[in-house]
Amino acid sequence: MAEIAFGKKLGIVETGIPGLVVFDLPVHGDSRGWFKENWQREKMTALGLDDFGPVQNNISFNDAVGTTRGIHAEPWDKWVSVATGRIFGAWVDLREGPTFGAVFTAEIDPSKAIFVPRGVGNSYQTLEPDTAYAYLVNDHWSPEASYSFLNLADETAAIAWPIDLADVEISEKDLAHPRLADVTPISAKKILVVGSGGQLGRALRDEFGAADHIEWTTRAEFDLGDSELRTARRWRDYDAIVNAGAYTAVDLAETAEGRRDAWAANASGPARLASIAAEYGVTLVHVSSDYVFDGTSTRAYLEDNVLCPLGVYGQSKAAGDLAVATAPRHYILRTSWVIGDGKNFVRTMASLAERGIDPNVVDDQRGRLTFASEIARAIAHLLRTRAPYGTYNVSGSGEPRTWAELAGDIFALTGADRARVSGVSTETYFAGATGPVAPRPLNSVLDLSKLEATGFAPRDAGEQLKEYLAS
Structure with missing residues (x-):
């Protein structure tokens, strides 16, 4: 199990995908465990994050290493973090525009979070057992909304998954998603x-x-x-x-x-x-x-x-x-x-x-x-x-x-x-x-x-x- 990076200062790292930003989160630990401010509106917006107004908090718990989910792009913003465990995350820009198809990957543990803007596809693979993946969203799911999906094995995105997709737990639905050439982009607001x-x-x-x-x-x-x-x-x-x-x-x-x-x-x-x-x-x-x-x-x-x-x-x-x-x-x-x-x-x-x-x-x-x-x-x-x-x-x-x-x-x-x-x-x-x-x-x-x-x-x-x- 990887060590959590304690004592980091709150900061942001640009990713190359417009609006997709990684946050370093201060984690404070002692003999009892650790504590962090997972979402702090005043501090996050002071660093330039849009005040995106979350309305729902979701948690996905994953038992085993290699559990793989995504790539899903929804018409809302997400604040993604990990409560326990560690993930390899992959994000693909599925919005209309010049950065359509751009890819960013990173490992996320409790000392990091990432802001995922509307229309950027989100996916992850667990690297530790008992991983709790959490995300705030600023809209509720609706059958009237437009969604886009990308196949995890898309050759154009060419995501270097740390565990081969043939050896992981994955849904049939995710396996059936289209390649990039057949994806319907998320339109601009x-x-x-x-x-x-x-x-x-x-x-x-x-x-x-x-x-x-x-x-x-x-x-x-x-x-x-x-x-x-x-x-x-x-x-x-x-x-x-x-x-x-x-x-x-x-x-x-x-x-x-x-x-x-x-x-x-x-x-x-x-x-x-x-x-x-x-x-x-x-x-x-x-x-x-x-x-x-x-x-x-x-x-x-x-x-x-x-x-x-x-x-x-x-x-x-x-x-x-x-x-x-x-x-x-x-x-x-x-x-x-x-x-x-x-x-x-x-x-x-x-x-x-x-x-x-x-x-x-x-x-x-x-x-x-x-x-x-x-x-x-x-x-x-x-x-x-x-x-x-x-x-x-x-x-x-x-x-x-x-x-x-x-x-x-x-x-x-x-x-x-x-x-x-x-x-x-x-x-x-x-x-x-x-x-x-x-x-x-x-x-x-x-x-x-x-x-x-x-x-x-x-x-x-x-x-x-x-x-x-x-x-």
Whole structure:
């Protein structure tokens, strides 16, 4: 029987298979036996392990030397360790991608553990009698889940089993598993885009392309008000939910019907998604608004400034932000003055310039345009780089402008005289309104330094405006 390595420091060893990591575990022994912390969330995550949220602890006890099990790949993560005895473990990457078929082997005794990510095939052979093999998993077995298996004797993997497979205890089922060429790979986790029919949803389609793991849904196909939302998908198969839908009719939100619709779309719906994300370890991406602030600051708004919305729309968006923030894995992207491919301020001003109409435009509100393509690019960046979770301001960069200055820019870029635009105050502009008018924040400038620190370079809003008009 091999000696247990006492006194090692807690540490990790990379394996060459992405996400598959071996941990050295401190084992403390004396005349009575030994003790170890087999799983310690705070310490393991501090070393960089994903907080994978185990929900079940399994133990496989093996009487004899040479007992052989696997190779099984499931759509969940595992924390594998040995309580007593010793194993030769073999792990094969059975996920879609460039490392499909990669192999790692190691001996595991009580002083080691290994984190096995979703889709990596797991197998072992006992090297000592009375070996207790333990594993934590972050999902329950389900007949609806997708599993993959590889034959233990696969010639491509060419695992050097210490005991010949002809001489070991092994199940007929394991002997019948396919060779690598016939294995169905475990597909990548999905990204669900909610509200994909809107301007941001269309921009996300352009950003993500036709990737197989992206699932696009419209409001009609995926109703956030559905009481069965929690069981609408096998959520453990999803890496992220991107909430691209919102109620944005800021003035109509001041009516009785609009208030109800705004709160349903901007607060209640995101709260349901946050609950799902928290329960199943899914990353939730949500788009917020400058309207969560009152606009009285003399500086650009930071992500952690106190929320102080003025109207119903802003209040509903602020409530949605607070709900989404309860999900441990969340990105809230706070934006301003969004321009997409539908009806918007830029198109309206360009049309007025072309038709010879000289508009009065508000000149006491300051901010930067945020093109929907820029929001989509920021979402893709945060998900791809696994940036720290939290709230990020997203807008175009460059010098802030008033709406009147932007209108003048649009006139000039379309060949019209910018002097045709007259600036007026917000109060004057809405003085003759016959319907409800939502209060507007006068300062909508967002500080972009937190997003820039993740490696994202916001594009200049003025340059994007030129490109938008040219297209």
